[in-house]
Amino acid sequence: MQYRTLGRSGLKVSALTMGTFTFGGVGPFSRVGSQGVPEARALVDLCVDHGINVFDTANMYSSGMSEEILGEVLHGRRDRVLVTSKARMRVGDGPNDEGVSRHHLIRECEKSLKRLRTDWIDIYYMHEWDGTTPVEEKMAALDALVSQGKIRYAGCSNYSGWHVMKSLMASEREHRVRFVTQQIHYTLEAREAEYELLPISVDQGLGVLVWSPLAGGLLSGKHRRGQSAPEGTRQFAGWTEPPIRDAERLWRIVDVLVAVAEQHNVSAAQVALAWLLTRPAIASLVVGARTPAQMADNIAALSLTLTADDLAALNDVSRPPLIYPYWHQGQFAVGRFSDADRAMHDGNPPPAW
Numbered sequence: 001m002q003y004r005t006l007g008r009s010g011l012k013v014s015a016l017t018m019g020t021f022t023f024g025g026v027g028p029f030s031r032v033g034s035q036g037v038p039e040a041r042a043l044v045d046l047c048v049d050h051g052i053n054v055f056d057t058a059n060m061y062s063s064g065m066s067e068e069i070l071g072e073v074l075h076g077r078r079d080r081v082l083v084t085s086k087a088r089m090r091v092g093d094g095p096n097d098e099g100v101s102r103h104h105l106i107r108e109c110e111k112s113l114k115r116l117r118t119d120w121i122d123i124y125y126m127h128e129w130d131g132t133t134p135v136e137e138k139m140a141a142l143d144a145l146v147s148q149g150k151i152r153y154a155g156c157s158n159y160s161g162w163h164v165m166k167s168l169m170a171s172e173r174e175h176r177v178r179f180v181t182q183q184i185h186y187t188l189e190a191r192e193a194e195y196e197l198l199p200i201s202v203d204q205g206l207g208v209l210v211w212s213p214l215a216g217g218l219l220s221g222k223h224r225r226g227q228s229a230p231e232g233t234r235q236f237a238g239w240t241e242p243p244i245r246d247a248e249r250l251w252r253i254v255d256v257l258v259a260v261a262e263q264h265n266v267s268a269a270q271v272a273l274a275w276l277l278t279r280p281a282i283a284s285l286v287v288g289a290r291t292p293a294q295m296a297d298n299i300a301a302l303s304l305t306l307t308a309d310d311l312a313a314l315n316d317v318s319r320p321p322l323i324y325p326y327w328h329q330g331q332f333a334v335g336r337f338s339d340a341d342r343a344m345h346d347g348n349p350p351p352a353w
Contacts, residue, residue: 001050001302004207005283009207013082014052015285016052016301017056018287022290023065024061024066026063029061029062035069048077048080053081053082056286057116058086060091071115083123085125087105088100091108099132100133101133109145119149123151124142125154129163136176155179155209157184158184161196164182164200184208187210191320195326195344199343199344209283210284219268255317257271257272260306274304277301
């Protein structure tokens with residue numbers, strides 16, 4: 001297993017994180033999976049045996065059942081692994097059943113601890129931005145949870161660039177706990193994170209975890225141009241996250257993925273994961289699976305080394321447009337780029353006059 005340092009935390013995390021999005025199957029989550037304790041235990045055992053040391057969940061996954069199942073299967077080996085959870089999303093009908101207020105965060109953290117059957121959460125993510133709660137309030141609540149030993153580190157998820165920076169600056173100004181990580185959506189098909197989120201991570205020392213690194217299975221090789229979604233997939237079940245705005249571009253990317261995979265005699269999923277692991281600031285990829293065979297295929301991606309030609313082909317077919325101000329910087333600032341700048345401009349040649 002590969003281990004990477006998570007930002008400036010000093011914490012070592014496995015290059016793959018096991019996601020528990022499929023545990024429980026309550027309500028709309030039944031579309032992505034409905035694993036109970038026996039199925040979850042088989043997957044967790046496989047991951048632990050292969051050195052995966054991070055397990056990701058959230059308070060709202062299957063109305064808390066994901067946390068309950070994870071807590072049960074990790075019982076007796078909790079100190080061997082890292083558990084991450086999240087709060088912010090709506091979890092009830094009350095006016096304070098969502099957000100990042102001190103009231104909501106502390107209450108939801110305590111509920112998560114009970115469901116997970118643990119005294120602490122290793123990384124506690126703000127699952128989504130809350131523009132109605134001052135960032136100082138949010139960071140003060142997280143600071144209190146760290147001081148109480150209920151969480152070890154804090155992170156954010158699904159923030160924009162200015163949301164991340166506003167939170168980091170509030171931590172510095174108020175002398176509060178600081179985010180050490182952000183969990184983002186980033187794939188060959190969706191590279192928008194390269195505009196702001198990856199450069200910020202490099203510049204500010206944030207470790208990046210990637211959720212849905214296979215775009216909900218669309219980059220697994222199971223889905224091909226002109227074919228119906230295979231039975232048993234998220235698309236067949238009607239799960240629409242992440243959105244695909246340019247289907248033709250997606251299929252061009254899939255064609256290249258499959259071609260590279262055939263050259264290495266591996267799955268397209270392994271190629272997609274291996275590409276992500278070459279990107280700046282990436283600490284770990286959050287992978288879910290319905291079966292042990294799927295998880296084993298994900299783990300095999302860690303043994304794949306892509307060639308320079310492979311990377312060039314994948315980058316060429318998936319490169320995002322060089323939007324303003326980056327095209328201007330590409331013309332006039334290349335000689336003064338920092339590593340954070342290169343996190344965006346890497347693979348994006350400057351436009352010609």
